[in-house]
Amino acid sequence: MLSEKEKLDALARLGVDLNLIQDLDILMERILTEARRFVSADAGSIYIRDRGLLHFAYTQNDTLQSRLQAGEKLIYSTFTLPINDNSIAGYVAKSGQPLNLPDVYRLDPTCPYHFDKEFDDTTQYSTRSVLTIPLVSSKGDLLGILQIINAQNGNRQVVPFTPSDEKIMTHFASIAAVALARAQMTRAILLRMMKMAEMRDPRETGAHVNRVGGYAVEIYENWAHRHNVSPKEIDKNRDILRMAAMLHDVGKVTISDLILKKPGKLDKEEFEIMKQHTIFGTQLFMDPQSDFDDAAAQVALNHHERWDGQGYPGHVDVTTGEPLQGITRSNGSARGKSGEEIPLFGRIVAIADVYDALSSQRVYKEAWEEPEVQANIKAGAGQHFDPELVEIFFSCLNVLRSIQKRYQDA
Numbered sequence: 001m002l003s004e005k006e007k008l009d010a011l012a013r014l015g016v017d018l019n020l021i022q023d024l025d026i027l028m029e030r031i032l033t034e035a036r037r038f039v040s041a042d043a044g045s046i047y048i049r050d051r052g053l054l055h056f057a058y059t060q061n062d063t064l065q066s067r068l069q070a071g072e073k074l075i076y077s078t079f080t081l082p083i084n085d086n087s088i089a090g091y092v093a094k095s096g097q098p099l100n101l102p103d104v105y106r107l108d109p110t111c112p113y114h115f116d117k118e119f120d121d122t123t124q125y126s127t128r129s130v131l132t133i134p135l136v137s138s139k140g141d142l143l144g145i146l147q148i149i150n151a152q153n154g155n156r157q158v159v160p161f162t163p164s165d166e167k168i169m170t171h172f173a174s175i176a177a178v179a180l181a182r183a184q185m186t187r188a189i190l191l192r193m194m195k196m197a198e199m200r201d202p203r204e205t206g207a208h209v210n211r212v213g214g215y216a217v218e219i220y221e222n223w224a225h226r227h228n229v230s231p232k233e234i235d236k237n238r239d240i241l242r243m244a245a246m247l248h249d250v251g252k253v254t255i256s257d258l259i260l261k262k263p264g265k266l267d268k269e270e271f272e273i274m275k276q277h278t279i280f281g282t283q284l285f286m287d288p289q290s291d292f293d294d295a296a297a298q299v300a301l302n303h304h305e306r307w308d309g310q311g312y313p314g315h316v317d318v319t320t321g322e323p324l325q326g327i328t329r330s331n332g333s334a335r336g337k338s339g340e341e342i343p344l345f346g347r348i349v350a351i352a353d354v355y356d357a358l359s360s361q362r363v364y365k366e367a368w369e370e371p372e373v374q375a376n377i378k379a380g381a382g383q384h385f386d387p388e389l390v391e392i393f394f395s396c397l398n399v400l401r402s403i404q405k406r407y408q409d410a
Contacts, residue, residue, distance in 0.1 A: 007038055007168050011175065018179035022292065023242045024187045025214070026235075028058040031176045035148055036060065038172055039131070039165040042150040042158070046135075047081065047089050049142050054081040054089055057144070064123060071225070071395075075402045085112035089145045092132045096142070098170055099132045102160035126150075131161040133173040137181045144180065146173050190246050207407045208356055209246040214403035215352035216245035216345075222392045223348070236291070244295035245349050248303045251281025275312045278304055279321045286318065295345055302337065302346025303353055308383045309338030339386075347386045351377065351393055354384070359404065 014034065021027045032044050043061035047054040056079050064074055083093040091113040092099050101107070104115035104127055120127050129151050135143045148169065151161045161169075191206045217238050224234045252260060255277055259270050266274060281300030285293045301318060305311035314334030315327035323334035342350075358376060361367040368376075374394075381390035393400070 004164070010034075010038070011168070011171055014172070015175045015178065018176060019182065021179065021239055022183065022186055023213075023239045024180075024183040025058070026217075026239045026242060027179055027183045029060075030235075031146070031180070032058060032060050035146060035169065035172055035176070038168060039148060039161060040152045041131075041148045041161075042152055043125075043127075044146070044148040047093075047145040047147070049083070049093065049144050052083060054083060054093055054145060056080070061125070061149075064125060071222075073396075073399050075398055078406050083142075086114065088113050088115065088130065088132055089147060092134055093142055093145055096134050096136065098134070098166055099130075100161050100163075100166045101130045101132075103128050104130050126158075128158045129160045131166060131169060133169050135173055135177040135180060137177055143177055143184070146176065186243075190243060193250060194246065207409045208360065209248075210407040211356050211404055212248060212349065212352045213242040213246040214407065215355060215400050216348050217242045218396050218399050218403065219348050219351065219389060219392055220345075222396050223344070223389065226388075226392070237295075240290075240292045240295045241299075241345055241348070243292060244299045244345065245352060247281070247296050248299050248349050248353060249277060249281065250284060251277035251279065251300055254280040275304070276321060278302075278313050279316065279318055282318045298343045298345050299349050302342050303349040305337045305342040305346055305350065306384050307339060307342070307347070307386050309336040311336045311342075311384075342386075347389055351385050351389055354380070355393070355400070356404075360409065 018027065018030065018034075021030055028046050028048075032046055035041070036044050042063055043059070045059040046057050048057045049055075056077075059074070059076050061074060068074070081087050081090050084090050085094060088099060088101070088104070105117075107113075107115060115127070115130075117127075119125065127149055129149070131148045131151070133146045133148075135146055137143055146169070148161070150158045151165060153159050191209075194206060194209050220241055221234060221238060224237070229237075255274060259266065259274055262270065278301050282297045285297035285300070288294050288297065297318075301313070305314070312334075313321070314336040315324045316322060316334045317324060323332065327335050329335050355373065355377060358368045358373045359370075374397075377385070377390060377393060381387040
């Protein structure tokens with residue numbers, strides 16, 4: 001449990017730390033972790049405001065997590081709430097004022113809001129003390145709701161949140177809201193970039209790139225734990241990989257509509273032109289200003305390489321697209337990268353992209369059934385995909401399915 005001085009010192013550092021995180025999903029995870037640490041809370045959730053509704057976006061729960069096997073993650077459903085007096089989160093969103101409830105099972109009957117105990121009944125969890133804080137931008141706009149659940153004393157007994165907790169979390173929320181607004185703007189910029197690609201290629205939807213980004217982060221995190229990567233390095237790479245994965249096909253904006261929107265199979269010449277999207281995408285990041293630029297270039301260039309060396313674009317000069325001297329096939333074309341010649345982020349996004357493409361309905365095809373998708377991924381181990389990453393893919397498939405449900409096509 002943090003002392004008052006430690007809380008104040010931590011708040012002073014918090015704004016800097018949170019503003020180093022660029023991706024919205026990674027930021028929400030960090031905000032919730034830090035908020036719970038400040039007030040020794042067992043659980044918590046974040047709701048994001050979108051189009052007049054509150055979207056349940058992220059949750060943590062130490063008690064439920066402790067019931068899982070090592071390495072497993074909580075799977076949670078997403079839902080929306082109206083901004084009105086009926087729910088606790090909706091009431092706080094509407095009023096703009098924090099709400100500190102010692103025991104949600106003993107609410108005053110005259111309260112306009114109520115506690116929905118369906119989650120508790122389903123999971124055998126016992127929600128008691130709940131502190132709900134609005135996340136408000138510097139312009140006074142409601143961004144979302146931060147809800148912290150079950151304060152704990154030194155003996156890990158559930159106790160009410162104190163007035164001091166409420167005060168410190170109000171300060172915390174104002175700092176977190178600044179970082180949240182910036183991350184939302186970054187996400188919006190990325191999605192607008194992808195909207196350009198979507199206008200050209202109907203396969204590149206916002207939901208698709210969000211899913212690919214989510215899959216890629218989950219696969220990377222599991223790989224990193226296997227390889228004893230430090231927590232600090234994992235956090236940094238998760239942040240940049242998610243955004244880089246979302247931009248994996250951004251180079252398609254340069255490809256002719258006659259090819260992108262052709263209803264039938266591409267002929268050999270058309271396919272050669274299509275393959276150039278990997279190089280064009282990389283060229284967008286050729287003057288790197290950050291680790292993100294490097295990661296985005298790496299993913300754009302390599303996500304169509306294959307473990308067996310039969311992918312593309314292969315060993316090329318990214319400024320010209322020409323094969324590198326001495327690294328060519330017998331016909332003079334670039335030799336494909338193989339095995340660990342393919343950078344890790346490229347190998348990860350290759351699986352994430354194929355999984356989503358096969359699982360999703362498109363204007364030109366129906367979604368494959370789940371057994372077919374899994375069989376295709378499994379058959380690709382050692383040929384299309386890094387066999388270790390295929391093993392990791394199946395080990396975290398339940399989490400990948402939850403990401404798929406979270407970002408559904410409109």
